[in-house]
Amino acid sequence: MRMPKDWKRRAELRRTAKRLRRLSLRPVPAMAGEDRLRQRVRRQLAGTARYGIDDSVVSAVHEVIESHVVEMEVEILRRHTAEEVELGKAQAQIDGLVTQYDHDEESRGGRIQELKYVKRGARRGVEQRDTPMPAGPDGIEEAGYQTGNVGELAGRGLVTMVVLYVVLALAMVADLITFRQVVERMLNDATVFPLVVALTVTTTYVAHLAGECLRRARETRRRIRRAVLGWGLAGVWLAMGLGAFVFRLLAPAPPSGDAASAWANAGPAPADDGQALGAVLMLLLYGLTGAIALTAGYHRPRAEVAQYTRTSRRLRRAEPRHGALLRDAAEARALRAQLDELRDSRKRQYAVEIDRCRSAARRIRAEAAILIRQLRLEPEQSWLRRRLSGPRPAPAQSEPEPGPPQARED
Numbered sequence: 001m002r003m004p005k006d007w008k009r010r011a012e013l014r015r016t017a018k019r020l021r022r023l024s025l026r027p028v029p030a031m032a033g034e035d036r037l038r039q040r041v042r043r044q045l046a047g048t049a050r051y052g053i054d055d056s057v058v059s060a061v062h063e064v065i066e067s068h069v070v071e072m073e074v075e076i077l078r079r080h081t082a083e084e085v086e087l088g089k090a091q092a093q094i095d096g097l098v099t100q101y102d103h104d105e106e107s108r109g110g111r112i113q114e115l116k117y118v119k120r121g122a123r124r125g126v127e128q129r130d131t132p133m134p135a136g137p138d139g140i141e142e143a144g145y146q147t148g149n150v151g152e153l154a155g156r157g158l159v160t161m162v163v164l165y166v167v168l169a170l171a172m173v174a175d176l177i178t179f180r181q182v183v184e185r186m187l188n189d190a191t192v193f194p195l196v197v198a199l200t201v202t203t204t205y206v207a208h209l210a211g212e213c214l215r216r217a218r219e220t221r222r223r224i225r226r227a228v229l230g231w232g233l234a235g236v237w238l239a240m241g242l243g244a245f246v247f248r249l250l251a252p253a254p255p256s257g258d259a260a261s262a263w264a265n266a267g268p269a270p271a272d273d274g275q276a277l278g279a280v281l282m283l284l285l286y287g288l289t290g291a292i293a294l295t296a297g298y299h300r301p302r303a304e305v306a307q308y309t310r311t312s313r314r315l316r317r318a319e320p321r322h323g324a325l326l327r328d329a330a331e332a333r334a335l336r337a338q339l340d341e342l343r344d345s346r347k348r349q350y351a352v353e354i355d356r357c358r359s360a361a362r363r364i365r366a367e368a369a370i371l372i373r374q375l376r377l378e379p380e381q382s383w384l385r386r387r388l389s390g391p392r393p394a395p396a397q398s399e400p401e402p403g404p405p406q407a408r409e410d
Helices: 006-025 032-050 053-128 150-153 157-185 189-220 228-249 259-266 273-298 305-375 383-389
Strands: 128-132 143-147
Touching: 006 053, 006 143, 006 305, 032 053, 032 305, 150 189, 150 305, 157 189, 189 228, 228 273, 305 383
Parallel strands: none
Antiparallel strands: 128 143
16 A cells, blocks of 8 residues: 655644644533523423412423433533544544554664665775785785775765766767768668667777776776776777777778668778778777776776765655654644543533533522422412512503582682
């Protein structure tokens, strides 16, 4: 299974942290409903108190209170369950990220340890090489360890490498042109270019490999003359150049498109001055390109130095990435701990809301018991009954009956 990229996981981690922050700032709603329950109980008593107080009225009041408690608890549990589902999704995402981070942390940490081990081995191979010791007073060389040149670990400068390879590329271009002039005397134009490229690359590589073999013999055996492979490759390269020179010097220019038949029918022709000068120029360019390639191979860093440089470059890239991975992994673990704490906190808050609801129900039950006791002690319509049942409508005022008219005094 291929792991997602670091920036994708980091973006997912940021989104999860933002969602968790939003959930933590969401308040737990107050679900006690004490005032509403008090009004319900008063309405229940107002509807039944006028006909008398008995056990059924008390049971009805208790049922109203219990139903309110159950309703509030169900609503609280519903809200808590909805939040738990959302927090559970965030928990699953964070757990997946932590698992991925743990896997990558172990993998990359092991890779870095391996690179460090290879780097130490390469450095030790440069510092102490298994080469013969210098000859002593009696002229006998003794095998043993000789301290190497640690300055080779610094490598070459970028400018030096660029100049070397640019010069080598230009020399290969010159070889390409000269080999083209030679091959065109035998082959058609359609097949000239691939063969010319193959010859140029092959001869340059042979010269470069010969320089490496001479350098290796100089380091291990302390004598270049024992480099059989190096001298053999140099001989192949030289024979290739001399053969091209002779062919360029003796082969006449093709008068028609069929270069092979024209050269076969023409036979050897005396070389003129222009043809001889072209052949000499080709040989000089070939020798110059070979010298550059042989020198580049001879001065190429040893395998231990190249390995040390390559491993150092990989470590420079891997260590910052591993540090960023450790940072993200620590953030994911801290986020998971924060999520666990948030879930426990929300659970306690909803439990407190359920306790508040039950406490409100107990208070209302106590108030209802007091009201019922007072109603039982006062059978007539009292102020309590009037308060529960509401104010009575005022009686309509009757008009006064007309009496006999009184005598008016003068």
